[in-house]
Amino acid sequence: MSNWEAVYEKWNTYENLDPSLKKELADIQNDEAALEDAFYQELTFGTGGMRGILGPGTNRMNIYTVRKAANGLANHLLANRVNVRDRGVAVAYDCRYMSREFAVETAKVLGSYGIRAYVFKSLRPTPLLSFTVRHLGAVAGVMITASHNPPEYNGFKVYNEDGGQITPGEADEIIEQIRRTENELTVPYLEQDELEEEELINWVGEEVDHAYLERLKQITKLEEEEQERKKEMGIVFTPLHGTAHDLVLKGLDQLNFTNVGVVKEQAEPDPEFSTVKSPNPEEHQAFTMAIEQGQESNAAILLGTDPDADRLGVAVKDKAGEYQVLTGNQLGSLMLDYLLTHTDEHVLKTARLVKTVVTTELGRSIADSYGAKTIDTLTGFKYIGEKIHEFDSSGETFIFGFEESYGYLISSFARDKDAVQAAVMACEMAYYWDKQGKTLLEALDDIYEKHGYYLEGMSSLTLKGKEGSEMIASIMEAVRNKPFEEIGGFSVKQTEDYLAGERTLVEEGRKEEISLPRENMLKFILDEDAWVCLRPSGTEPKIKYYYGVCGSSKEDSRNKLNDIKQALDEAVGQITRS
Incomplete structure (x- = not known):
C-alpha cells in the first residue's frame, strides 16, 4: 500500500x-x-x-x-x-x-x-x-x-x-x-x-465598517470645498458577485459622487460567479456587463473588484468612445503620479514608493522625478506590508504601494492591497483630470511622453495536478541550469536568481548578493531597458513569465514586447516538449 x-x-x-x-x-x-x-x-x-x-x-x-x-x-x-x-x-x-x-x-x-x-x-x-x-x-x-x-x-x-x-x-x-x-x-x-x-x-x-470608512475619508487629495461639492461624473461599478459592494458605494458617497450605477446582475454575492468566466478584473471579459451599462449611461469610468475586494480593475473611454481596460501597471502609475503631484514637498524628502520586482519600472521613473525613493520587494503584497511596518520606526513615509496584478494601497491603515481605497481614489483622480479637460488615458499619454513608453506583459502556463507541479519545477530547473543569454534579440546583462540570492553581472563576469528573501524566481535584465522574469504562482497551478520594455513610441514598445513574448513562449515550449 x-x-x-x-x-x-x-x-x-x-x-x-x-x-x-x-x-x-x-x-x-x-x-x-x-x-x-x-x-x-x-x-x-x-x-x-x-x-x-x-x-x-x-x-x-x-x-x-x-x-x-x-x-x-x-x-x-x-x-x-x-x-x-x-x-x-x-x-x-x-x-x-x-x-x-x-x-x-x-x-x-x-x-x-x-x-x-x-x-x-x-x-x-x-x-x-x-x-x-x-x-x-x-x-x-x-x-x-x-x-x-x-x-x-x-x-x-x-x-x-x-x-x-x-x-x-x-x-x-x-x-x-x-x-x-x-x-x-x-x-x-x-x-x-x-x-x-x-x-x-x-x-x-x-x-468596524464605520471606523474603516472614517479612515477612508482621509485619503482624499481634494480640498475640503471640493470634497463637499456634488460630483455628477458617471461611474459604473461591478463587485463581480463579491464583497466590495457596500464599502465602495459608501466610500464614493462620502466624496459626494452622486452618479454611480451598479451592475445589477453582478451586485449580489454568488459563489458560482455565474455571469463571468473568471471573477478577476485582470481579465477583460469581466468588464463585459459594466461596459454595456457604461455605454448606455455614458459613464466616465468603470470599476471592477474581485470577490474579496483586494484587486481593482478600471476601464475608461478612448477618443473613439470605446472603453479601454487599463493594465495594473498603468493604473498604478496614474495613481502614483496623482498622489505625488498632491504631496507636500517636505514630505517628498522621506516619501517611499514600494513595488514588486515584476511591476513596471515606470513607477520608479515617476518617483524619481518627484524626489521620492523606490523600494523593490519580491512578488506578493505581504512584502510591501512588511516594508510599511519597517517605516513605522525608520522615519520613512509610505506614499503608495502597488503590483502589476491590480493590487494597490494608498494609506497604510490597511496593510494589504485594498480595492476599496483604490476604487475611491481612481474616481477622485478621474474627476480631477476631467476638471482639467483630460481623460485618464490622456493623462497617461502625458506620463509616457515625459518618462518613456513603458509597456509590460505577462503570460502563464497552467499545469494542474501532480504532473503539472513536477513540470513547473522542471521548467525552473532547466532555465536555472542553463540561463538565457539572449531573449527576443535582447542581450542579457544581468541574471537574478532569487532562490540562490545572487545576481550575476554578465558583462563584468562577477556575482553579488541580492538582499531579499529567498524565492523560486528568476529575473533577466536585458539591454535597452527590457527585462524578463519567470516565477511559479504561489496560489494557482501555473508558471508565470513577466516581461517589460521601454521603447521610443507605443508602436516600438509593442513590437519589442511581442518579440520577447514569442521568444519566451518558444523557450518554455521547448522545455515542456523535451
Missing part, C-alpha cells in the same frame, strides 16, 4: 467523518487518479496561507484541513506572542462555498485553546480584515477566501498582528506547528454553542 493509499484508508474508515465529505469520497472511490490527487500530499501552506480545491482529502480545502491550519496557528501564537487569549484573532470570510463554515471552524479550534475569535456576522472584504486586526489590537487575523480563483476553490489566509500577510519567517513557524499536528481528523475543537457560552466568539457587525 502506497503512502497516499494509507492516508485515504484512514479517512475512509474514520467513523465520524463529515457526512458530506463521506459522500464525496464515495463518489470517487473507483477513480484512482482522483483519489491520488486528493491524498498524495498535504495542501501546501505557503507564505500567506493555503488555497485549494474544495473536497475530501489532505490536498483539498475542507473542515479538517482548515482545523489543522487553525491548530498550527493557535500553537504558533501561544508560543510566540503575548496576551494571545485576551487579544484574540479576527476572522472574516467572503462569498465562496464553505467560507462561513470555515470561519466558524477556525473559531472552534482557537476556542479550544481559550483564544477568543472576532468573527464577522456576514461576508467582508479582505482589506477590512487587515484593518480589523489593527483596529481591535488582535494578535492575528484569518481571511477565508480564494480571491479570484474559480468557484471550486477556497483558502485560509493568515495575517499577523500588524495587519499584514504573515512574513516567510512567521509562515515557517506556523508550518512547523501544522506538521506537529499528526492527525487532521482529530484536531481538538469546541462546538459553536460552547464558544458562545464561554464568550470565546464575538460576532462583529458594522461598527
Whole structure:
C-alpha cells in the first residue's frame, strides 16, 4: 500500500467523518487518479496561507484541513506572542462555498485553546480584515477566501498582528506547528454553542465598517470645498458577485459622487460567479456587463473588484468612445503620479514608493522625478506590508504601494492591497483630470511622453495536478541550469536568481548578493531597458513569465514586447516538449 493509499484508508474508515465529505469520497472511490490527487500530499501552506480545491482529502480545502491550519496557528501564537487569549484573532470570510463554515471552524479550534475569535456576522472584504486586526489590537487575523480563483476553490489566509500577510519567517513557524499536528481528523475543537457560552466568539457587525470608512475619508487629495461639492461624473461599478459592494458605494458617497450605477446582475454575492468566466478584473471579459451599462449611461469610468475586494480593475473611454481596460501597471502609475503631484514637498524628502520586482519600472521613473525613493520587494503584497511596518520606526513615509496584478494601497491603515481605497481614489483622480479637460488615458499619454513608453506583459502556463507541479519545477530547473543569454534579440546583462540570492553581472563576469528573501524566481535584465522574469504562482497551478520594455513610441514598445513574448513562449515550449 502506497503512502497516499494509507492516508485515504484512514479517512475512509474514520467513523465520524463529515457526512458530506463521506459522500464525496464515495463518489470517487473507483477513480484512482482522483483519489491520488486528493491524498498524495498535504495542501501546501505557503507564505500567506493555503488555497485549494474544495473536497475530501489532505490536498483539498475542507473542515479538517482548515482545523489543522487553525491548530498550527493557535500553537504558533501561544508560543510566540503575548496576551494571545485576551487579544484574540479576527476572522472574516467572503462569498465562496464553505467560507462561513470555515470561519466558524477556525473559531472552534482557537476556542479550544481559550483564544477568543472576532468573527464577522456576514461576508467582508479582505482589506477590512487587515484593518480589523489593527483596529481591535488582535494578535492575528484569518481571511477565508480564494480571491479570484474559480468557484471550486477556497483558502485560509493568515495575517499577523500588524495587519499584514504573515512574513516567510512567521509562515515557517506556523508550518512547523501544522506538521506537529499528526492527525487532521482529530484536531481538538469546541462546538459553536460552547464558544458562545464561554464568550470565546464575538460576532462583529458594522461598527468596524464605520471606523474603516472614517479612515477612508482621509485619503482624499481634494480640498475640503471640493470634497463637499456634488460630483455628477458617471461611474459604473461591478463587485463581480463579491464583497466590495457596500464599502465602495459608501466610500464614493462620502466624496459626494452622486452618479454611480451598479451592475445589477453582478451586485449580489454568488459563489458560482455565474455571469463571468473568471471573477478577476485582470481579465477583460469581466468588464463585459459594466461596459454595456457604461455605454448606455455614458459613464466616465468603470470599476471592477474581485470577490474579496483586494484587486481593482478600471476601464475608461478612448477618443473613439470605446472603453479601454487599463493594465495594473498603468493604473498604478496614474495613481502614483496623482498622489505625488498632491504631496507636500517636505514630505517628498522621506516619501517611499514600494513595488514588486515584476511591476513596471515606470513607477520608479515617476518617483524619481518627484524626489521620492523606490523600494523593490519580491512578488506578493505581504512584502510591501512588511516594508510599511519597517517605516513605522525608520522615519520613512509610505506614499503608495502597488503590483502589476491590480493590487494597490494608498494609506497604510490597511496593510494589504485594498480595492476599496483604490476604487475611491481612481474616481477622485478621474474627476480631477476631467476638471482639467483630460481623460485618464490622456493623462497617461502625458506620463509616457515625459518618462518613456513603458509597456509590460505577462503570460502563464497552467499545469494542474501532480504532473503539472513536477513540470513547473522542471521548467525552473532547466532555465536555472542553463540561463538565457539572449531573449527576443535582447542581450542579457544581468541574471537574478532569487532562490540562490545572487545576481550575476554578465558583462563584468562577477556575482553579488541580492538582499531579499529567498524565492523560486528568476529575473533577466536585458539591454535597452527590457527585462524578463519567470516565477511559479504561489496560489494557482501555473508558471508565470513577466516581461517589460521601454521603447521610443507605443508602436516600438509593442513590437519589442511581442518579440520577447514569442521568444519566451518558444523557450518554455521547448522545455515542456523535451
